[in-house]
Amino acid sequence: MIRVPRPNMDGFTMALVATVGLATVLPVQGQLAQGVHWLAEAAIALLFFLHGARLPREEVVAGMAHWRLHLLIFSLTFVAFPLIGWAAVAALPHSLLPPALAIGVQFLCLLPSTVQSSIAFTSMARGNVAAAVCSSTLSNISGILMTPLLVALFLKVQGTALSLDTLQTIAAQLLLxxxxxxxxxRWVGAWAARHKTMLKFTDRSSILLVVYIAFSEAVVNGLWHQVPPTALGMVVLIDGVILALFLVGTMLLSRRLGFSRADEAVIVFCGSKKSLVSGVPMAGVLFAPATAGLVLLPVMVFHQIQLMVGAVLARRYADEEEARDALPATS
Incomplete structure (x- = not known):
């Protein structure tokens, strides 16, 4: 019997909702906003430093040998997703989504895959964890360049023009x-591995800070007057359909191409995810301040949906593996 966990909102999602609420009733402005902005940039830099310090090179080297898997996930993340996002927005009547939300849906589809949840769900599903570590990490590193290039290719709005200064800013905040x-x-890796709680706190607090800044600016510029409930409902529907399409598509494609079940889990979980950790700071750099809050709404909605659905699907993979292991061996 398959055990299906109840998809409750996690604590981080509740914190995101609370942050949006705080920005709505108490938006940060003026010189204080500049100070919070500098603090958020420092927190994001510390977050990516800790990710680099904790990632074992041995796992990266072991996973990189599986080039067919990584090429497929890269193509899904930076080719298939952008095309689907462009088609989804192009097919919708303009009256259903405000322009900034439509941009947000497309921006979501241009982001790299997640790291933490992709690895966690692959591990839960008893998949190829080493390949998941390598693929999700390569996706995030590639995304530092690929996402701005794709934004310049797919989006024609104020604040998205790609320039050398933009790339330098993103590289300074994330890649360096x-x-x-x-x-x-060699010197800080063991310490970082022992202090996982610090990485988790830095991860979440940096995102919350940037979300607070983005939504404060958007609220000051009339955010909630631009987003009727029907438009927000449409974002939830579009995000859900896109995620379902990629979950089913990655599963069928991995089987058609002859990947093992362990590799299938990697393709499903790495090939269908989008990174809120990378998306939040990039939106702040790539988009005008008055636009960034609206652009981030579809990314935040997708984040929660992918966590809930991913938890159910990973548990199902694990249960199927346990049932298979329990079968008597055949001679």
Whole structure:
């Protein structure tokens, strides 16, 4: 019998909702906003430094040999997802979504895969964890360059023009701290691995800070006057349909291409996820302040849906593996 966990809202999602509520009633403005912005940038840099310090090079080297799997996930993340996002927005009547929310749906589809949840769900599903570590990490590193390039290709709005300064800002906030963490891993790696709680706190607090800044700016510029309940409901529907399409598509494609069940779990969980951790700071750099809050709404909604559905699906994979292991061996 398959055990299906109840998809409750996790504590981080509740914190995101509370942050949006705080920004609605008490938006940060003026010089204080600038100070909070600097604090958020420092927190994001520390987050990516700790990710670099904790990532074992041995797992990366072991996983990189599986090039067919990584090429497939890369294609899903940076080719199939962007095309589906563009088609979804193009097919909708303009009256159903405000322009900034439509941009947010497309921006969601241009983001790299997640790291933590992709690895966690692959492990829960008894999949190829080493390949998941390698693939999700390569996706995030590639996304530092790929996402801005795809934004420049697919989106034509104020604040998205790609420039050398934009790439330098993103590299300084995300890539350089990650590389520094890898280079210093010999000295700080063990300490970072022992203090997982600190990484979790840095991860979540940095995102909450950037979300608070983005939504404060958006509220000051009339956010909730631009988002009727029907538009928010449409975002939930579109996000859900896109996730379902990629979950089913990755499962069928991995089987059609002859991947093992352990690799199938990697393709399903890494190929269908989108990273809130990367998306939040990138939105702050790529989009005008008045637009960033609206652009992030579809990303935040997708984040919660992928966690709830991913938990159910990973548990189902695990139960099927346990049932298979329980079968008597055949001669």
């Amino acid at each position: 701290p990650f590389v520094a963490g890898q280079l210093l891993r």
